[in-house]
Amino acid sequence: MRQPGLRIFSPVLMICFTGLVCAQSGAPKGQATPGGEALQGDMLKQLLPGLGQQRTSTFDATEGMLKLDVVVTDSSGKPVTGLRPEDFTLLDNGLPEKVVKFHAFDGATAKPDPPVELILVIDGVNLPGQQVSRVEEEIGRFLRLNGGHLSQPVLIYRLSAGILSVTQGPSTDGNALAEEMVHKIQLREVWAHSPDQYVDATQLSRAVSSFYRNETSLAALGAMTLEERRRPGRKLMVWLSGGWPVLQGSDIDSFDWVTEFSTRLREARISLSSVTCWPYPVRGFPYQFFMQGTRPARRVNTDYLIQSMALEVLATQSGGRVVEPEADMAAQIKGLVEQANAFYTLSFDPPRTDQVDEYHDLKVQVSKPGLEARTNNGYYDQPSYYDQQTRTTERVTVDQLEQRLAAVRERSDSAMADELSGLELTERISSTQLADLKARLRGTKASAALVALADASTFLNPPEAKVIDTAMPTMAAQREMLAKTIDYLSNTIPKLPNFFATRSTVRYRETSQKDSVVWKTTTGDQMVHDKAISTATVLYRDGFDVVDAEAVKGKKAKKERSMETRGTFGPILSTVILDVSHGGDLRWSRWEQGAGGVRAVFRYVVPKEKSHYELTYCCLTEGDGTTIFKLKPGYHGELMIDTDSGAILRLTVEADLEPMMPLMLSNIMVQYGPETIGGNTYICPARSVSLWRGRRSVQVHEWGESFRVYGPFETMLDDVSFGDYHMFRGEARVLTGFDESTDGKPSDSGKGGGATPAPKN
Numbered sequence: 001m002r003q004p005g006l007r008i009f010s011p012v013l014m015i016c017f018t019g020l021v022c023a024q025s026g027a028p029k030g031q032a033t034p035g036g037e038a039l040q041g042d043m044l045k046q047l048l049p050g051l052g053q054q055r056t057s058t059f060d061a062t063e064g065m066l067k068l069d070v071v072v073t074d075s076s077g078k079p080v081t082g083l084r085p086e087d088f089t090l091l092d093n094g095l096p097e098k099v100v101k102f103h104a105f106d107g108a109t110a111k112p113d114p115p116v117e118l119i120l121v122i123d124g125v126n127l128p129g130q131q132v133s134r135v136e137e138e139i140g141r142f143l144r145l146n147g148g149h150l151s152q153p154v155l156i157y158r159l160s161a162g163i164l165s166v167t168q169g170p171s172t173d174g175n176a177l178a179e180e181m182v183h184k185i186q187l188r189e190v191w192a193h194s195p196d197q198y199v200d201a202t203q204l205s206r207a208v209s210s211f212y213r214n215e216t217s218l219a220a221l222g223a224m225t226l227e228e229r230r231r232p233g234r235k236l237m238v239w240l241s242g243g244w245p246v247l248q249g250s251d252i253d254s255f256d257w258v259t260e261f262s263t264r265l266r267e268a269r270i271s272l273s274s275v276t277c278w279p280y281p282v283r284g285f286p287y288q289f290f291m292q293g294t295r296p297a298r299r300v301n302t303d304y305l306i307q308s309m310a311l312e313v314l315a316t317q318s319g320g321r322v323v324e325p326e327a328d329m330a331a332q333i334k335g336l337v338e339q340a341n342a343f344y345t346l347s348f349d350p351p352r353t354d355q356v357d358e359y360h361d362l363k364v365q366v367s368k369p370g371l372e373a374r375t376n377n378g379y380y381d382q383p384s385y386y387d388q389q390t391r392t393t394e395r396v397t398v399d400q401l402e403q404r405l406a407a408v409r410e411r412s413d414s415a416m417a418d419e420l421s422g423l424e425l426t427e428r429i430s431s432t433q434l435a436d437l438k439a440r441l442r443g444t445k446a447s448a449a450l451v452a453l454a455d456a457s458t459f460l461n462p463p464e465a466k467v468i469d470t471a472m473p474t475m476a477a478q479r480e481m482l483a484k485t486i487d488y489l490s491n492t493i494p495k496l497p498n499f500f501a502t503r504s505t506v507r508y509r510e511t512s513q514k515d516s517v518v519w520k521t522t523t524g525d526q527m528v529h530d531k532a533i534s535t536a537t538v539l540y541r542d543g544f545d546v547v548d549a550e551a552v553k554g555k556k557a558k559k560e561r562s563m564e565t566r567g568t569f570g571p572i573l574s575t576v577i578l579d580v581s582h583g584g585d586l587r588w589s590r591w592e593q594g595a596g597g598v599r600a601v602f603r604y605v606v607p608k609e610k611s612h613y614e615l616t617y618c619c620l621t622e623g624d625g626t627t628i629f630k631l632k633p634g635y636h637g638e639l640m641i642d643t644d645s646g647a648i649l650r651l652t653v654e655a656d657l658e659p660m661m662p663l664m665l666s667n668i669m670v671q672y673g674p675e676t677i678g679g680n681t682y683i684c685p686a687r688s689v690s691l692w693r694g695r696r697s698v699q700v701h702e703w704g705e706s707f708r709v710y711g712p713f714e715t716m717l718d719d720v721s722f723g724d725y726h727m728f729r730g731e732a733r734v735l736t737g738f739d740e741s742t743d744g745k746p747s748d749s750g751k752g753g754g755a756t757p758a759p760k761n
Contacts, residue, residue: 061631061660064100064347065385069234069269069319070364070375071343079342080371081106088373089365090346099346107341114233116340117170118152119270120333121224122181123241124160125213131278135240138277138329140178145334148175152236152340156181157190159220164190166227190223191704210245217244218257218309221272222264222703229268229707230624236340237272237320238333242280243311254305259357259380260702261309265318266376267622273320274311275332280325319375346375353381356520383521387664387693387713393424398433398463401425401453405437413443420449421527425457430466431671431687432595448530452508455719458669458689459652468591468598478588481600484646485639489574492647496569498541499677501684502724507532508717519698522712539728545569568670568685573648575612576604576639583610589638595673599649600641608634608656615655617663621697625708633657647683648672662695662710678727690718 070088072080085102105112120139124132139156153170154177165187167180180186221239228235265272274280307313312322323332350360358381364373396404401423408419429437434454441447461467473481508528539546545568567575580586584606592601606613617629633655640650653668673686696711 060101061658062101064349066266066350066379067269067345067347068266068362068364068375069271069343069345070373071271071319071339072366072371072373073339074372075370079339081342083344083366083368087367088344088346089367090348091361091363091365092348092351093360094363097348097351099348101345101347103345105341105343105345112234112341112343114231116152117228117231117233117235118150118154118333118337118340119224119228119235119237120154120156121237121239121241122156122158123217123239124158125216125220126241126244131241134277135329136181139181139240139333141330142333143174143178143181145174145330148173148178150174150177152337157220157224158184158187159217161216163192164220164223166190166224190227214244214246214306217311219703221314222257222260223705225261225264225268225270226703226705226707228270229264229622232622234269234343234345235271236336237270238336239272239274239311239315240276240329241274242276242278243274245281246307246310254309255357256702258305258308261314262317262376262378262380264702265314266379270318271320272311272315272318273323273336274315275323275329275336276325277327277329278325280312280322317377319377321374350379350381350385352383352386354383356382358382382519384519384710384712388522393422395424395426397426398429401429402437405440409440413441413445416441416443416446417449420446420453423453425453425460428457428460428462429454430462430595444530448506448508449527451506451530451719452528452717455508455689455717456691458691459654459667462592466593468593470591470598472588473600478602481641481643481646482586482602484643485641485648486577486646488646488648489577493573494543496540496543496682497678497680498539498728499725500537500539500728501722501726502535503538503547504535504721504723505533506530506719507534508715508719510714519696519700519709519711528715528717538722540569541728543571568688572653572670573651576606576637576651576653579606579610579612580604583607592640594640594649596642598643600643602639602641603636604639605636606634608632611635613653613655615663615666617694619697619708620662621708621710625697629662631657631663645683649683662697664695664713665691665693667691675725677725684725685722687722688718688720690716690720692716 068090072083074080081104083104085099088099088102090097090099104110122132122135122139127135143150143154150172153172154174155170156167156177158165158181167177168186168188169177171177224237228237315322321336323336326332346364359378360381361378362376364375366373404419404423405416408416411419434451438447438450441450507530509531510528536547584604586602586604589601589603592599611632611634613632613635615629615631615633617631619625620627620629635653635655637652637654638650639648641647642649649672651670651672655666657663657666667690669689670685671687672683674681675684675686676682677684693713693715696714697708698711699706700709
């Protein structure tokens with residue numbers, strides 16, 4: 001898997017999430033504080049030149065969570081195109097459901113991208129050798145139609161005893177595919193049983209052979225589904241046989257397979273159809289009886305579940321067809337392909353549920369008479385499709401928190417931690433207050449719980465006592481303050497010397513959960529605990545901060561996802577002001593009592609159209625699990641300014657994200673303060689907090705393969721402090737020679753950067 005990362009390119013903030021999953025996102029859209037004229041215009045445009053062009057996101061936030069491909073036909077079975085969104089009604093358990101996004105494809109003026117794939121399955125497990133040869137002959141006839149120029153890319157899977165293989169591709173070269181099929185060349189194994197597991201079904205008793213063929217066929221279908229799930233776009237899968245036996249007494253975990261087939265076929269956008277020239281097997285039950293899906297209450301009825309996984313049932317449930325047997329299989333395949341590019345795609349958000357595997361019946365109705373819509377006829381809703389808040393908290397002020405801690409100071413460390421974990425602050429607690437309260441606690445658990453509680457309040461307004469009841473400054477005074485800030489960012493920040501500092505990070509995470517059992521719903525208390533503490537050396541050189549990865553020390557939990565914030569030494573400040581000046585909104589908020597005196601606080605909002613703040617989440621579960629999600633959202637926050645020097649002493653950045661998966665919340669706070677470096681005083685980062693809430697990416701094992709799905713939402717919190725600042729004066733290098741300057745003298749390439757002190761705070 002690729003190393004994940006979240007980046008906002010220079011000169012901007014970078015936040016990187018490493019481990020199993022990486023992400024970054026934002027909070028609900030903020031409102032500018034009323035009471036002041038928006039401060040925009042030429043004065044703020046004195047900063048940096050324009051940044052690079054925005055990048056296109058790989059994730060469409062306007063799509064619904066679940067996607068349906070719908071084929072509409074008339075009474076003769078001919079596809080119908082040209083319908084509009086208002087012609088469709090989507091019913092979820094009989095109730096109208098809002099269609100979030102609608103796409104129409106006709107194969108001519110509107111073509112799907114990527115094109116629809118045709119997947120042909122040669123079933124050597126359920127057909128004897130003579131019939132397999134007949135299937136290959138019919139496939140060859142189809143592939144060579146039109147001189148071998150296929151209208152759709154084609155893949156051919158071959159299922160035989162012990163081996164599932166597939167042709168290279170997909171390919172539109174029918175002649176080459178026919179040769180590969182006949183000579184069995186260039187086939188890639190999807191899975192193969194070990195020699196001791198290899199079974200020739202023809203040598204087994206009838207009953208044992210039936211069990212073997214049933215389970216092998218279903219496992220092969222599952223493996224093919226997971227293979228196709230890794231590629232985008234719609235697929236038509238044609239199973240070229242009457243299917244597998246359906247007998248009583250199988251010992252497979254059938255309900256799990258029922259829900260998995262329903263979910264993964266839909267995710268892979270596979271429409272499964274059955275084509276054969278031989279009569280379908282006599283099932284002994286009407287497969288139409290199983291079209292409404294299986295509900296959890298029937299888990300104990302194993303025979304019913306096995307019957308619900310007959311080929312005819314799965315095909316119909318996926319929106320495919322059970323084609324009546326005909327001698328000309330090539331014509332049957334051709335008929336299915338002719339409908340490939342005329343379809344509609346509807347996406348929607350399922351309703352919330354607290355029940356795992358809650359089955360929902362789906363039906364698409366078309367308002368025009370005589371038309372029939374064919375699509376997935378159901379899905380299994382899961383609690384994890386939405387954020388689950390299982391904890392109940394008590395909201396308290398900072399004063400009430402102090403009183404609560406004073407009342408329980410004699411309790412044990414664990415009891416104090418439990419007490420704090422049930423609280424939620426309604427206002428921001430200052431670093432000074434936090435340090436004072438931490439000093440009163442005796443145990444590490446309670447101390448960690450207090451820091452997590454305080455950090456979560458970082459983006460709230462301060463207590464009323466911290467807000468100075470002084471009149472808002474005039475517009476002229478506000479402009480003067482901001483002029484000093486612009487001068488500070490333009491002239492002081494670029495002249496910072498090269499230096500290094502120690503960065504200490506405490507990572508707070510929720511309790512780890514086992515992937516295999518928790519993707520459908522959340523478990524545990526959702527509390528964040530200090531999971532890892534590390535220190536690293538941060539080198540600031542030529543305007544950028546670089547972490548010495550080899551020097552990172554400290555404990556780290558296995559497979560833990562982590563965030564890393566870069567750009568705090570100045571670039572993030574310039575980015576915010578630049579975006580505000582190019583179309584954002586900056587307004588006066590309040591006077592606030594800071595650690596060193598009264599500070600001015602401004603509130604800003606940057607719309608996504610003007611944002612250079614790029615979020616990168618690794619990784620989406622689509623494809624092979626390494627797809628990167630990129631987004632440039634709007635964002636908002638606050639600037640705390642020292643009115644004398646113009647230095648920014650506190651900055652918050654909260655990304656404005658629409659209600660979508662997989663990101664929900666991402667907030668960043670950086671606090672700056674005076675540091676002495678090389679005998680001069682500079683304003684440098686003192687502390688930062690990164691708060692994120694988004695989806696887990698969970699690894700699931702099924703049908704002999706591993707793949708990733710979205711799990712419940714989780715919270716990640718990093719509390720970072722900076723200190724031990726020192727001047728970086730140069731570096732020693734061993735050279736085999738040297739470069740001469742234009743005047744013939746050796747060039748001096750080892751000098752450190754110049755140092756212009758920042759305004760004193």
